[in-house]
Amino acid sequence: xxxxxxxxxxxxxxxxxxxxxxxxxxxxxxxxxxxxxxxxxxxxxxxxxxxxxxxxxxxxxxxxxxxxxxxxxxxxxxxxxxxxxxxxxxxxxxxxxxxxxxxxxxxxxxxxxxxxxxxxxxxxxxxxxxxxxxxxxxxxxxxxxxxxxxxxxxxxxxxxxxxxxxxxxxxxxxxxxxxxxxxxxxxxxxxxxxxxxxxxxxxxxxxxxxxxxxxxxxxxxxxxxxxxxxxxxxxxxxxxxxxxxxxxxxxxxxxxxxxxxxxxxxxxxxxxxxxxxxxxxxxxxxxxxxxxxxxxxxxxxxxxxxxxxxxxxxxxxxxxxxxxxxxxxxxxxxxxxxxxxxxxxxxxxxxxxxxxxxxxxxxxxxxxxxxxxxxxxxxxxxxxxxxxxxxxxx
Amino acid sequence: xxxxxxxxxxxxxxxxxxxxxxxxxxxxxxxxxxxxxxxxxxxxxxxxxxxxxxxxxxxxxxxxxxxxxxxxxxxxxxxxxxxxxxxxxxxxxxxxxxxxxxxxxxxxxxxxxxxxxxxxxxxxxxxxxxxxxxxxxxxxxxxxxxxxxxxxxxxxxxxxxxxx
Numbered sequence: 001x002x003x004x005x006x007x008x009x010x011x012x013x014x015x016x017x018x019x020x021x022x023x024x025x026x027x028x029x030x031x032x033x034x035x036x037x038x039x040x041x042x043x044x045x046x047x048x049x050x051x052x053x054x055x056x057x058x059x060x061x062x063x064x065x066x067x068x069x070x071x072x073x074x075x076x077x078x079x080x081x082x083x084x085x086x087x088x089x090x091x092x093x094x095x096x097x098x099x100x101x102x103x104x105x106x107x108x109x110x111x112x113x114x115x116x117x118x119x120x121x122x123x124x125x126x127x128x129x130x131x132x133x134x135x136x137x138x139x140x141x142x143x144x145x146x147x148x149x150x151x152x153x154x155x156x157x158x159x160x161x162x163x164x165x166x167x168x169x170x171x172x173x174x175x176x177x178x179x180x181x182x183x184x185x186x187x188x189x190x191x192x193x194x195x196x197x198x199x200x201x202x203x204x205x206x207x208x209x210x211x212x213x214x215x216x217x218x219x220x221x222x223x224x225x226x227x228x229x230x231x232x233x234x235x236x237x238x239x240x241x242x243x244x245x246x247x248x249x250x251x252x253x254x255x256x257x258x259x260x261x262x263x264x265x266x267x268x269x270x271x272x273x274x275x276x277x278x279x280x281x282x283x284x285x286x287x288x289x290x291x292x293x294x295x296x297x298x299x300x301x302x303x304x305x306x307x308x309x310x311x312x313x314x315x316x317x318x319x320x321x322x323x324x325x326x327x328x329x330x331x332x333x334x335x336x337x338x339x340x341x342x343x344x345x346x347x348x349x350x351x352x353x354x355x356x357x358x359x360x361x362x363x364x365x366x367x368x369x370x371x372x373x374x375x376x377x378x379x380x381x382x383x384x385x386x387x388x389x390x391x392x393x394x
Numbered sequence: 395x396x397x398x399x400x401x402x403x404x405x406x407x408x409x410x411x412x413x414x415x416x417x418x419x420x421x422x423x424x425x426x427x428x429x430x431x432x433x434x435x436x437x438x439x440x441x442x443x444x445x446x447x448x449x450x451x452x453x454x455x456x457x458x459x460x461x462x463x464x465x466x467x468x469x470x471x472x473x474x475x476x477x478x479x480x481x482x483x484x485x486x487x488x489x490x491x492x493x494x495x496x497x498x499x500x501x502x503x504x505x506x507x508x509x510x511x512x513x514x515x516x517x518x519x520x521x522x523x524x525x526x527x528x529x530x531x532x533x534x535x536x537x538x539x540x541x542x543x544x545x546x547x548x549x550x551x552x553x554x555x556x557x558x
Binding site: 081146 | 407422432434436443
């Protein structure tokens, strides 16, 4: 058979299988990400049935997937929302970073993976999956809750923090000496600040490049600009994902809204490629050895996330049940953790399998736990104590 | 009768408008970015949570607004509150014993005294948009104002009791 014919058959069969997995996930109220990862692992290096011909196709697809994931994330937020989120919740954001990134970094160092891999594990543990969390909130009918804005503002801050973290990490991954690494990090952060400034200040001019009235030119134009900036960002060793995120932020108004509509189906397709490719590229034979460390890391950092949300909600004046809901909603890690693991996969051989196990466990654990605060016994436990004292004395 | 509608920004999801009713329950209207709408009613036991989250389609929303008899006023209000954070709208009813009954809107000097703007007057369920200073006020007029929380409190006092 000709090579392209094999690719068609392999990709087609895999997509069909993933569609079934997606339906299964929707049926049980779970994000499809863990199932996509399993599909990738099963067909990848050291997996059950290795797919060889289509690996390069999936590689390019997964690159575009990361870019689209981040661009769409940027489109969801306006520059003003980012700034006001930063103003209102920077303490919560700082707490979030400290409570979750530090245990991750410590874990990396304890495993003896070296400082760069430790920075990567810190990032993997730090960022909640905004996609999974937002969907959970909606599915559980919690958008009307008072703690929801608290959760969302933490997600916004994390995403903004990633705009600086990802280029720093990619600079560290390439950097040879400490001095060289420091220079690269400085350049990367400088470029991000510059693009962010342009996005905030001249976003309306960037938006004027496109017209929201015609879907097709808009699709091509926004996709083109995103890939162009992503590529240029990669060239100056700011990660391509960050370039795409910043393009998303720069676009605003109707252009952003329509672009989001036309790009979402593309994002869904290529993001699925991304998760599968991560599984494909991850050595499945290493999985058993990271199962226990991954589980420990998941338990520890889910607990720290719950604490983060609990404290942030407390600061916002939310009652005890709402604090638990906020904490648990933040536990699932997802797309960003995988992006980080993909970026730093070379720093430690077990990093990618660990991230796969970790994301798998936190998404499933977080999804199951998220329903606990709705249970009767939990409500009784967290209910404020009746004021018996006043009855006794009165 | 003072109704305070609070706009809550939900980045990545949409906007929510919250209204606390007289008996302390919170009524929320969620407008998702994708156009879906949801009506939420807070839980009596846990005021942070909502006991109901009911999806409402566009026609239903319109019918509901008509039922409450103020569809125009409400659409004006949501349009206003969409714009900025920290700004609130409030409907202030002109009480019968207010010193401004029968006098003009300009006489209240609301903007000068409280930095609150009057954007409309609702009279007999009809909206008078952007009223001029020469607009005469009548008993029972509902004055739709926009301003900060402190400003709105001051404006409500001013309109009820006159300047100190």
